[in-house]
Amino acid sequence: MRDETYTHIVVGAGSAGCVVAARVAENRNFRVLLIEAGSDCDPETCSPLAGVRDSRRVPMKGQSELFDPALDWNIDVSIPGGQSMQIPQAKVVGGGSSINGGTALRNTVADSEEWVRMGNDRWNFRSVYEVYQSLEDDSYRGTRGPHPIARASRDETGRIQRAFLDGALACGMPSVHDLNATGAEGAGPSPVCRRGQVRISAANTFIDPIRIQSNLTIMSNAQVDKVLFSGTKARGVLLTDERILHVSQEVVVCAGAIFSPAILQRSGVGPAPLLQDLQIDVLSDLPVGCNLSDHPCIPVVSRPKPGAYAQGDSSLEMQARWSSTRHPGAIDLQMVCFSYLFVPAAETQTGRSLAGTATGHVAGIGCNVNKPTSLGNVTIRSTDAIEYPVVNPAYLNTSHDREIAREVVRQAYRVITCPAMQDVLEEPLTLRESIVEDDAALDEWISSQLSSTYHFCGTCRMASRRESGVVDQSGRVYGVDGLRVADASVIPTVPASNTMWTTMMFAERIGCSIRDAIDVGTALRASL
Ligand SMILES: Cc1cc2nc3c(=O)[nH]c(=O)nc-3n(C[C@H](O)[C@H](O)[C@H](O)COP(=O)(O)OP(=O)(O)OC[C@H]3O[C@@H](n4cnc5c(N)ncnc54)[C@H](O)[C@@H]3O)c2cc1C
Known part of the structure; x- marks a missing residue:
């Protein structure tokens, strides 16, 4: 480390933190420190783990044999019935983008409209559309940006993925090759952040090219305890090993939707009753940690037939998105084809994983309530x-969500039992026609299998104070100075799409606003 005073400290080098640090460091007047609790891998000096490199599998417990537990926070979250489930959360430079499925879906028009209604007029669809364009290197959507997005052709995928596509089309869904086209509904290939079969993370695109830049320091294997203040002005961070790092301008918290609110709460920014109970001085009484949202995933899985799955097949390439009968145009339902989940019996301590209660090698359809x-x-x-904090996503707590869950599971049952899928898979493991036909039985089955997509967001909501906001439209935390949040926590309501790409879009805009010292939505400087 060169000096322990920085103009900006970015906490958490995940999907968002890498983008924010890179953008802020473009201003050579700034000295940026990027702190990450997990490990780092500079491609000049180390080789990434095989699991992290290979985009065909998610290198996390239950999804690949190629996983390193050191890259996973492995936290408990509550599920219905007073139970809990262990879920993966990335602990590595690149964060989720280094280990996830890489699906890069843009948010929908309806998402942006909802955000605008919550006081975020600068996050209208037209504005965010331009930001996505500026980030994407995608032969379908435009190649202006730095981050690669690819789609598999039908012939490039394995038998199970092809059977899913055929099954969805046979069940009446339209075929869509570009699921990022505005308003697109149907079945087709997922847009995935990869080059060939190599996963491309936010760290690869945004940090690797600037590692030698003199105004950027990356500190890995360092965990932030809390933000330190002088009065209400952030002046640095305290690490868990008791080191203090000073900042002259801003701390930007990007530790993800579970750990960012925990850092803020420990720092005295959060709901006053909680902080007072823990004898933490209240600097700003805000609903930090409230409004947690995730896409519940209900897996409809079975055993692959012999020869259906080949070792090199990608496990997540095809999906379908469409609107529920209750919300035309909302694109609030999603089915994702899994061709490979592997859950050793010993690893389901809580009896629950992305495969529901199943163990061993299973394949099938993840049904998401989006x-x-x-x-x-x-x-x-x-x-x-x-x-670790207590994490309660309150999955399917409303009758609305339970109704939508039934609709997506019923569609998945039609697809998984159609001839194309029955060529490659056995009968669904626990789901039966008699359950599917009965609302009460289906609700009970769903709650017994419910899992997570790991799409947490909303815990430091960007909104007006009246709408339960924690940050303003530029990510500044209300009631204090020199503190922003710029990760999935700020997304006002969960988008109807996997969350990484929306998170990186938010990070890009907030990062540019810090770089140029302007509010989000004001014209960016042409050059520095
Ligand atoms: C297994 C898995 C699969 C997923 N698949 C997809 C997908 O295919 N498509 C998609 O769109 N989304 C996917 N997601 C979700 C996506 O990865 C997240 O929405 C996204 O990464 C959120 O970005 P973030 O920057 O907010 O948090 P993260 O990417 O999680 O980054 C937070 C970083 O902060 C670090 N950190 C936490 N606390 C501290 C601390 N106290 N001090 C220092 N550092 C800290 C963490 O180690 C981590 O590196 C998946 C998530 C998981 C876990």
Whole structure:
């Protein structure tokens, strides 16, 4: 480390933190420190783990044999019936983008309209559309940006993925090759951040090219405990090893939708009753940690027939998105084809994973409720930064969400039992026609299999104070100075799409606003 005073400290080098640090460091008057609790891999000096490199699998427990537990926070979240489930959360430079499925879907028009109604007029669809364009290197959507997005052709995929596509089309869904086209509904290839079969993370695109830049320092294996203040002005961060790092301008928290609110709460920014119970001085009484949202995933899985899955097949390439009968145009339902999940019995301590209660090698369809109305929360248990917060996503807490869940599961059952899929898969493991036909039985089955897509967001909501906001439209935390949040936590309501690409879009805009010292939505400087 060169000096321990920086103009900006970015906490968390995940999908958002890498983008923010890179944008802020474009201003050579700034000295940026990017802090990451997990490990780093500079491609000049180290080789990425095989699992991290290979885009065909998600290198996390239950999804690939190629996983390193050190890259996973592995946290507990509540599920219905008073149970809990362990879920993966990335702990590595690149964050989720280094280990996830890489699906890069833009948010929908309806998402942006909802955000505008919450006081975010600068996040209208036209503005965010331009930001996506500026980020994407995509032969379908434009090649202005730096981040690669590819789609598999039907022939490039394995038998299970092809059977899913054929099944969805046979069930009446339109074929769509570009699911990022505005308003697109139907079945087709997922847009994925990869070059060939190599996963491309936010770190690869935004950090690797500037590692030698003198105004950027990357500190890995360093965990932030809390933000330190002088009065209400952020002046630095405290690490869990008790080091203090000073900042002259801003701390930008990008530790993800579970850990960012925990850091803010420990720092005295959060709901006053919670902080007072833990004897933390309240600097700003805000609903930090409230409004937690995720896409519940209900897996409809079975055993692959012999020869259906080949070792090199990609596990996540095809999907379908469409609107529920209740919300035409909302694109609030999604089915994702899994051709490979592997859950050793010993690893389902809580009896639940992305494969539901199944163990062994399974394949099938993940059914996602993409505009849930249930809202949960993240709350710290103590002032000890090593202790994980309580995470309660309140999955399917509303009758609305349960109704939508039934609709998507019924469609998945039609697809998985159609001739194309029955060529490659056995009968669904636990789901039966008699259950599918009965609302009460189906609700019970869904709650027994429910899992997560790991698309957490909303815990430091960008909105007006009246709409339960924590940050303004440029990511500045209300009631204090020199503190922003710029990750999935700020997304006002969960988008009807996988969250990484929306997160990176938010990070891009907030990062540019810090770089240019202007509010989001003001014309960016042409050059610095
Ligand atoms: C297994 C899995 C698969 C997924 N698949 C997809 C997908 O295919 N498509 C998609 O769109 N989304 C996917 N997601 C979700 C997506 O990865 C997230 O929405 C996205 O990464 C959120 O970005 P973020 O920057 O907010 O958080 P993250 O990317 O999680 O980054 C947060 C970073 O902060 C670090 N950190 C946390 N606390 C501290 C601390 N106290 N001090 C220092 N550093 C800290 C973490 O280690 C992490 O690196 C998936 C997620 C998971 C876990």
